[in-house]
Amino acid sequence: MCGTCGCSDSNGGVVIRRPGEPEELAIHDHGHGHSHDHGHGHSHDHPTGLSHHHVHDHGKSREIQLEQDILAHNNLLAERNRGFFEAMNVVALNFISSPGAGKTTLLEKTIEALKKKVKFFVIEGDQQTMNDAERIDATGVPVVQINTGSGCHLDAGMINRAMKKLELAPASMLLIENVGNLVCPALFDLGEAQRVVMISVTEGDDKPVKYPTIFQKADICIINKTDLLPYVQFDVEKTKQFALRINPRLQFYEVSATTDDGMRGWYEWLQSQMNNVKP
Ligand SMILES: Nc1nc2c(ncn2[C@@H]2O[C@H](COP(=O)(O)OP(=O)(O)OP(=O)(O)O)[C@@H](O)[C@H]2O)c(=O)[nH]1
Numbered sequence: 001m002c003g004t005c006g007c008s009d010s011n012g013g014v015v016i017r018r019p020g021e022p023e024e025l026a027i028h029d030h031g032h033g034h035s036h037d038h039g040h041g042h043s044h045d046h047p048t049g050l051s052h053h054h055v056h057d058h059g060k061s062r063e064i065q066l067e068q069d070i071l072a073h074n075n076l077l078a079e080r081n082r083g084f085f086e087a088m089n090v091v092a093l094n095f096i097s098s099p100g101a102g103k104t105t106l107l108e109k110t111i112e113a114l115k116k117k118v119k120f121f122v123i124e125g126d127q128q129t130m131n132d133a134e135r136i137d138a139t140g141v142p143v144v145q146i147n148t149g150s151g152c153h154l155d156a157g158m159i160n161r162a163m164k165k166l167e168l169a170p171a172s173m174l175l176i177e178n179v180g181n182l183v184c185p186a187l188f189d190l191g192e193a194q195r196v197v198m199i200s201v202t203e204g205d206d207k208p209v210k211y212p213t214i215f216q217k218a219d220i221c222i223i224n225k226t227d228l229l230p231y232v233q234f235d236v237e238k239t240k241q242f243a244l245r246i247n248p249r250l251q252f253y254e255v256s257a258t259t260d261d262g263m264r265g266w267y268e269w270l271q272s273q274m275n276n277v278k279p
């Protein structure tokens with residue numbers, strides 16, 4: 001997890017900003033909002049209210065304890081977000097894929113198709129650049145960009161701060177595009193109602209067996225770039241079978257976000273998520 005990939009140790013500095021917003025109004029966060037490891041074998045309290053209990057070595061057990069603290073702290077914040085979303089009647093979706101699978105393209109198309117029927121808000125996550133926020137901004141929907149610096153995933157604390165900047169309206173849908181990465185984002189609950197994993201047909205049909213965690217924790221799997229199927233070796237049925245072995249309740253949509261093929265089914269599912277939301 002992130003303790004071993006290193007991103008949770010970083011002080012890369014998170015920046016949260018709306019397109020066109022002056023630099024001085026952006027939120028600058030130094031560190032991840034995670035608890036950090038200062039101790040050398042004694043028990044002490046963290047801002048999270050969690051503590052390390054007499055871990056005397058600097059080896060594996062200490063690492064696991066730290067990871068548990070980070071995830072436990074994240075889960076607490078995620079539940080706060082979830083409670084806020086429930087009270088506001090906001091349906092939040094968390095989109096996870098490897099870089100370039102087509103998340104932003106899918107969001108752009110979805111927003112253009114449904115923005116008259118659904119009130120959308122968007123949070124974009126990338127290590128650097130405002131590119132994706134600017135693409136969403138062009139659709140006219142409110143958007144905030146989170147730049148994670150050296151971090152490789154969004155966490156619940158970042159969402160908490162970003163949504164204050166967004167000024168979410170009741171009875172709306174919040175689309176969260178995570179940092180392009182199939183590994184670490186899978187571990188961090190953001191408080192979303194549903195989690196959407198996307199793979200594109202150029203990535204290989206063995207992705208569910210290689211990266212099982214995200215497929216296990218997702219509700220929806222979008223297989224994107226089906227327009228490229230004639231040019232690549234990708235067995236759609238095999239991918240589905242692999243994924244269903246890990247998660248039998250996973251629901252699939254095969255789409256081409258660029259040609260719109262298969263998008264109707266996806267739009268219907270998305271709209272159905274708003275059925276229980278009272279204005
Ligand atoms: N052929 C084809 N290309 C697509 C499709 N969807 C997206 N693309 C292309 O794939 C590239 C990446 O698309 P993005 O939407 O930026 O992907 P992303 O997942 O948001 O990327 P990151 O935010 O960097 O992780 C772009 O060149 C898109 O035009 C599709 O359905 N078919």
Ligand SMILES: [Mg+2]
Pocket residue numbers: 103104105132177
């Ligand atoms: Mg993107």
